[in-house]
Amino acid sequence: MTGVVRRFGRSLALDGVSFTVPRGSLSALVGENGAGKTTTLSVLAGFLNPDAGSVDVLGLGPYHVSTHRGRVGILPQDAELPGASTPRELLYAWARLQGLTAVAARRSADECLETVLLTDRSDHRVSTLSHGMRRRLTVASALVGDPELILLDEPTAGLDPAQARHLRSALAERRGRATVLISSHNLPELESLCDHVVILEKGRCLLHDAMDVVTGRDREVEVILAEPFPPGRSERVHLRLPPGDRRELPDATSALLRELLAEGARIVEVRRGGALEERYFGER
């Protein structure tokens, strides 16, 4: 999206937001409450029209059903599921609307239910499902039909750790096959899962870049020692390759470790880059 502006009355939700995410990547959309994450996803999915700026979804222009049908799936943050239907019925109907044949729709619905671990509740009414189960069903609604772009607003919110892990792994499997944009406040989760990050603040895009670049994983290493070394100094040793340094990070790291070991330092852990959380707060 380029220079996208969206107002709600007098409040400016998006103030010239511009970013791109690489096709086939898993990208994180990060920002505090009210930063514009949900509005961004809604604009991308065509639920909201931007007041200014342009949107290009999958290289086909702004979202329109006629051009994007079946290519985009979304987990909307605050849309209620029809409580009277069963998960299987809903996914089947939505898959049919995406243009799948009856057989393909049935198969896709069953696969998605399996992905979100809801097969055993597939014929129960939605109103009888727990909050976490409903959340998983909305995730399944975003995955049904195997779309090329998947927009997820807080996908693991309300899930227990095992389910969240399972979902992360299901999303990771889509790397390269689909472009996934995940909005979440769970920065460690996004850091481990995503290879691109977009940071929003107060309706503006602070930065968008590869996760390795943002966290420094491509040029930074932190070595944690058992005790301060030399004595009295820090127990953390940082290696940061400056721009223009032609050495590769593994070579530079190996050299540093050899040097530390030779001097008698005891190494506990070696970390690539810094945490996304630190970078996020550093950017703001």
Place this chain on the structure above:
Amino acid sequence: MSDAPPGRGRFLADIFVVAAYELQQARRTRLLQVGLLLYAAGTAAADWGFVQALREAERSVAQAMHVPATEKPGTLIAEVLKSDDLRDFLGGLIGSTELFDRLATEPVLGLWSGAVAMVLLPLLLLLGTSVSVSTEVESRSIRFLALRTERVPIVLGKLLGQVAMAGLAALVGVLVTEIIGQTLMVQVPILGLALSSTRRAACALAYALPFAGLGLCVSQWIGRSNPARVVAVVFLLAILVFGEWPPATWLPDWIAPGVEVLRGFLPGRGWDEAWTDDPLAFGMGLARYALNTLAWVGLGYVRFDRRDL
């Protein structure tokens, strides 16, 4: 990914998928069952009252003819229908006494059930359609549909789903009328009554379509279900009042024709055309109902098409 046929085929397929979705939701929420039950109760009450009135009328006729009255009405229907009071009442109900005389070959209970359907079906459709879009906009579950299909098939699919439900109700009404006719009356031809009440129910359904259009119009403009239902009922009352008042003769000449044209689009217009035995006039009536329905749906769509979801 999509593998459905493109173009018109997909458009129609989407309408049917949304209609099926609408029906499924209504069945699951028991709205369909409750609606059918209420419709059956309304029809039964109206038919029962009519049969009681017929029985009283037959008793009077039997007394006048000095013949014994039967326990159940039906034997003296032909004599009863010669009574000016009943003829005027039923003639007034369907448009004219001359038309009633021509339609009198149909079982009178069939004609009555048609009139009942022409009152109940518009109400059922108006109340059903007025919340069909607004409920989903309110809960934002419309997003699940809007991501996958254009907004036109969503609206038309909901219209089709609601009309299908009203059609089911009309069939239930036919069944109830048949049961009442066969149990509370005598000498009522089974097939004759079934054909008459089915035909009248179909005409009533066509007549009721603009009410569905009005309901959908309100539902698309008002994104909350309860206010939408209230506004739809207020509109209905306003139409009942201002549909006929002030009369055209009271209006200035320069405005009267325009007002009449606008009034032609009001739901409820074309009552006579639903009863006519002239195929051309009936065809014109159908065209009017369809046009009115689409005009109201289109008026609502002006808002829905631009609505943020």
